[in-house]
Structure formats: C-alpha cells, structure tokens
Amino acid sequence: MPEPSGVSVFIIDDNETTRAVLRMIIQGDAYHVIGEANNGMLGLERARRLRPDIVCLDIEMPGSNGLDVLVEIKKKLPNTVVLMVTGSNDRATIVTAIQLGASGFILKPFNSGIVLDTLDKTVALLKPRLKK
Template structure:
C-alpha cells in the first residue's frame, strides 16, 4: 500500500512540484495545506505517514506546526522544506523533531531520498 503524505507549503507551485515528484514515484498525496494551522488540522483528520512542511508560512510557521503535530503524535514523521540560507531555522526544526529537511528549489532525487530514508 502506498504511503500517505500530506504536503504543506504556502506556495501552490511548490505543493504542485512536490506532489508531482511523489505521485510519479508511487506515493499517495492525501492532502495539502497552505499554512501551519491548516497543517495541524489536516494531520488530525488524515493521519498521514509523512508530512512535508515548509518552514516559512503565514498564520502559523512550519516549526510551530511541527511542534503541535509532535504533541498530537510523538512518532509523527515530518520533513521540513526550506529555501537556501535558513540554516538556523533548519536546526530549530531538527531540534523540534523534524526527521530531515529538503532545500528549495526541489530536486526530485533529494526529495525521494529524504522520504525513503524517513519512511524506512
């Protein structure tokens, strides 16, 4: 059975890019969210196997949403996505429980490597 993945990014274009990479490689994208508040709601509703989470978003940022998801499910698997030059935020995210991070712009092989490693 395909792993269920929730994609969280405030940019529809970025969500589409990740969704495209995942769908072509046999993953089941069960939902999308455009901010951290939506991400937490969708996580509760869909119980995905993995979440890809943008760090910088309006309403609620990815690190805050990550902490809330980890509070709901301590074994939640979340991979953070960030643009170049956000190293300090990436460290915060890893300390908050993120399993890995992917740098934008996305490279398909790196996205798949991070997801396969996190799910295995």
C-alpha cells in the same frame, strides 16, 4: 474502493506551485499524497484528521510559522514523520527544527531525485515509527 498502497504524505506549504511540484514528484507507487493545505493551522487540522505517515512542512509561511506547526504535529501525531521544506540554509533554523522533532529537510529548488531519495532514506531509517 481499496486503500492506496505506499506511504501516505501530507503537504503543508503556502505556495500553490510548491505544493503542485512536490505532489507531482511524490505521488506514485511508493508514496501517496493524501492531502495538502496552504497554511499551518489548516494543515494541522487536516493532518490530525487524515493521520499521514509523513508531513512535508514549509518553514516560512504567513500566519503560522512552520516550526510552531511542527511542535503541534509532534504533540498530536507523535508517530508522524515531519520533513521540513525550505529554501533557506540558516543553520540556527535547521538546528531548531531538528531539536523540535523534524526528521529531515527537503530543499528548494526541488530536484525530483533528491526529494524521492530523502523520502526513501527517511522511511528506511524511521520505519518503526511509521504506522504501516
């Protein structure tokens, strides 16, 4: 079976509806959702195995904070781009996420045009970091 074209994306979010909406928005010719997880530790384990180009990572999850998972992803998958998914506009959290290595944010509630625009801009700016 041929490898799907496009940039590979992995979604980590505890909310099933959020994952489904993101998957529907992202999946297409330019982006291929290769997997998802409903918590940070499982997401980290799967991302390490699948080695996605981009991870969409929820900040607030029970059990494992998205910022902690971000640190681990950047340690174990330094070329993977991480976009934080959040409904919060807490400036301190945003600044911390950027300092820890987040490349951008996808804000809830989702607007499909804005989500795809964020992905497109991220890929354009960070192309050298992507493995493709």
